Amino acid sequence: MKRVYFTSFGCQMNVLDSELVLGDFKRTGYQQTDDMRLADIVLINTCSIRELAEEKVWSLLGRARLIKQERPALKIGVMGCMAQRVKEELIRRAPHVDLVLGTSNFRSAVQDLEDIESGGGRVVRVAKRPDPEFLPDADRNVAARPDAFRAFVTIVRGCNHSCSYCIVPHTRGGEVSRPQAEVWAEVERLVADGVREVTFLGQNINTYGQDLHPQRLHTGAICDLLEAASGIEGLDRIRFLTSNPFDMTEDMMRRFGSIPKVMPWLHIPAQAGNDALLARMQRTYTVDEYRTVVGWARKHIPGVEITSDFIVGFSGETEEEFEGTKALVREIGFMQTYVFKYSLRPMTISARRMPDDVPEDVKKSRNVELLAVQDEAALTRNRGLVGRRLEILIEGISKSDDRRVTGRDMNNRLVHCEGDAAMAGRMAIVEITDVAAHSLIGKRVALESEVGSWSYRGYGGGAASACGAETVSA
Numbered sequence: 066m067k068r069v070y071f072t073s074f075g076c077q078m079n080v081l082d083s084e085l086v087l088g089d090f091k092r093t094g095y096q097q098t099d100d101m102r103l104a105d106i107v108l109i110n111t112c113s114i115r116e117l118a119e120e121k122v123w124s125l126l127g128r129a130r131l132i133k134q135e136r137p138a139l140k141i142g143v144m145g146c147m148a149q150r151v152k153e154e155l156i157r158r159a160p161h162v163d164l165v166l167g168t169s170n171f172r173s174a175v176q177d178l179e180d181i182e183s184g185g186g187r188v189v190r191v192a193k194r195p196d197p198e199f200l201p202d203a204d205r206n207v208a209a210r211p212d213a214f215r216a217f218v219t220i221v222r223g224c225n226h227s228c229s230y231c232i233v234p235h236t237r238g239g240e241v242s243r244p245q246a247e248v249w250a251e252v253e254r255l256v257a258d259g260v261r262e263v264t265f266l267g268q269n270i271n272t273y274g275q276d277l278h279p280q281r282l283h284t285g286a287i288c289d290l291l292e293a294a295s296g297i298e299g300l301d302r303i304r305f306l307t308s309n310p311f312d313m314t315e316d317m318m319r320r321f322g323s324i325p326k327v328m329p330w331l332h333i334p335a336q337a338g339n340d341a342l343l344a345r346m347q348r349t350y351t352v353d354e355y356r357t358v359v360g361w362a363r364k365h366i367p368g369v370e371i372t373s374d375f376i377v378g379f380s381g382e383t384e385e386e387f388e389g390t391k392a393l394v395r396e397i398g399f400m401q402t403y404v405f406k407y408s409l410r411p412m413t414i415s416a417r418r419m420p421d422d423v424p425e426d427v428k429k430s431r432n433v434e435l436l437a438v439q440d441e442a443a444l445t446r447n448r449g450l451v452g453r454r455l456e457i458l459i460e461g462i463s464k465s466d467d468r469r470v471t472g473r474d475m476n477n478r479l480v481h482c483e484g485d486a487a488m489a490g491r492m493a494i495v496e497i498t499d500v501a502a503h504s505l506i507g508k509r510v511a512l513e514s515e516v517g518s519w520s521y522r523g524y525g526g527g528a529a530s531a532c533g534a535e536t537v538s539a
């Protein structure tokens with residue numbers, strides 16, 4: 066049996082793309098190995114959002130080259146955003162790489178490697194339009210997913226925006242939505258195989274479907290999709306990301322809040338809390354407009370919690386602008402935020418027009434400072450949950466304590482409680498007894514299989530305010 070070593074960097078969409086490709090390898094009889102030295106194929110799914118992610122890939126390719134020197138039959142492939150962005154450099158600097166697959170053409174990996182093995186040479190597929198024979202989301206091997214009860218499903222790929230710091234429109238191209246019927250069919254197959262929760266993915270979920278129905282601009286095709294998916298029997302929870310502040314309407318929020326299976330959690334990246342900084346980032350909204358979107362969410366989605374992304378140290382960021390960002394984090398009360406140091410990416414608007422002039426040590430200290438503001442606020446909020454009862458979907462045994470199980474509540478908080486592996490995949494009610502900034506601990510009050518019918522829908526977050534987790538770039 067042949068072995069594939071597969072490693073992945075980047076966002077949730079990359080996690081899913083890796084799962085799709087691994088599913089193809091498994092379907093063809095390959096076994097996955099964690100040891101590169103034992104592999105017949107080394108495949109790396111790459112990310113270009115930050116320089117560091119690309120440096121790690123060059124370093125991995127260096128390790129793979131040494132193994133290939135001893136074992137020339139080893140085949141090496143690179144896929145994803147970096148493969149798309151630096152294809153020529155990859156070909157020049159890494160002649161030991163056999164396969165280069167861009168962001169639209171990774172599903173041919175198995176076929177390409179077999180062709181290389183039989184005929185030799187190198188395959189490079191980086192066209193922005195996918196080969197119709199190998200569409201990115203076609204014919205998913207649902208049994209290959211890493212999580213038995215939860216799954217990601219991509220509904221729109223690419224982005225039509227031009228945030229000045231972002232490489233995604235360059236690496237992934239413009240928005241391409243999947244037809245609703247195709248998404249529906251995939252969710253039905255996942256649910257038939259045991260999935261209870263799906264998370265729909267897109268760089269900008271708000272504009273899902275606009276390329277399919279251009280005449281329906283801003284009417285919320287995403288809401289139509291969510292309403293249709295909520296009719297699938299056996300599917301209990303629906304999430305989606307990323308909900309950018311732009312392209313969002315109050316009516317969309319109203320519709321999100323009216324679908325019981327849609328969980329009260331939104332990931333709304335703010336990126337900064339100062340208008341001049343947002344303008345340089347070309348985010349096309351002001352801080353006030355961001356507040357308005359959050360206000361719609363809290364008005365229409367009972368018990369909603371909000372998570373966000375922030376960039377610190379962007380070009381020209383002054384102390385005063387950074388103070389604005391800290392103030393926004395305190396004001397909104399996010400459940401969680403992801404903070405990134407600005408990393409200048411070649412080919413972006415900011416790389417062409419703005420200097421990367423905030424010193425690295427300042428970026429670092431602002432990163433630490435903003436996370437500290439967030440953690441303090443999150444801990445205070447979480448303390449308010451002690452004694453509350455939350456519904457969780459149990460994922461399995463806790464990684465840190467095998468006497469406990471881990472699950473996510475409706476707001477997507479991580480919750481630990483006593484339990485065993487047999488409880489995986491069931492809903493439970495947990496009373497919170499202890500909290501940290503990023504997780505909660507509770508005692509089990511009820512387990513789904515122990516009661517006649519399950520209808521608990523209490524929102525732990527309560528008080529229509531607050532905070533979240535996970536991101537697809539944006």
Ligand code: SF4
Binds near residue numbers: 224234
């Ligand atoms: S940050 Fe998000 S919305 Fe902006 S260009 Fe990048 S992917 Fe698109």
